[in-house]
Amino acid sequence: MNETRYNEIGLYTAMRTLRAVRRLRPDPVPATVLQRVLEAASWAPTGGNVQPWRAIAVRERALVARLGELYAARWRAYSVQHMAQLEGAPEALRAKTERMLDAGNYLADHFADTPVVLVFCFNPKIMAITDIEQKRVSVVGGASIYPAVENALLACRAEGLGCVLTTLLCEVEPEVRELLAIPEPWATAAAVPIGYPLRRGHGPISRRPVAKLAFNDRWGTEFA
């Protein structure tokens, strides 16, 4: 790994500025940079260290364009639904959501120009899924995939690349499978459009404070 090609930012700075960047420039991402992003993904933990994920770096223009058509159709459906849910919501929330939807519309309209889309795939047959018998939706399998995705996002942050974790293409998995020749039983977990930011790129994020997210010893207690 070539350590000298970029200025490494602090880990905490990277995490607290890793916001969704949906407006990307079409300029290509150098292969060495992409290699480092994927190497960061490869460092993620997985159940039993099996690494039941793979990433397809989609750069061929026709493939990205087709992914863009599929994505835009799903995005339109999602954003209409999302706006409808905001009827009567406080003005500040409406304004914030509208900003997010504007950026989302930009991504949908320009998806075809994205220099690289990382499509993360997983193999459910070789994953440790310890909650599979529970009578609720199973999530543990995802823990052998999404840490790798997050590592890739953090590496993009370090490289000055904009990116956003997207999952809307999972709604049209059969089409994506055929397009990218993904064999059964591999399936899709996320698509991450990557490119240099058009505007400021990463920056401040808005999240609930720890006091609202963490407890002390028992559920519902105040974390101190």
Ligand SMILES: Cc1cc2nc3c(=O)[nH]c(=O)nc-3n(C[C@H](O)[C@H](O)[C@H](O)COP(=O)(O)O)c2cc1C
């Ligand atoms: C599981 C998951 C799925 C997501 N899917 C999409 C998506 O399909 N399209 C999109 O534009 N953003 C998607 N996002 C990005 C979120 O909308 C974003 O992280 C969230 O709104 C917080 O935005 P911020 O990081 O800019 O503060 C997804 C994020 C997660 C974690």
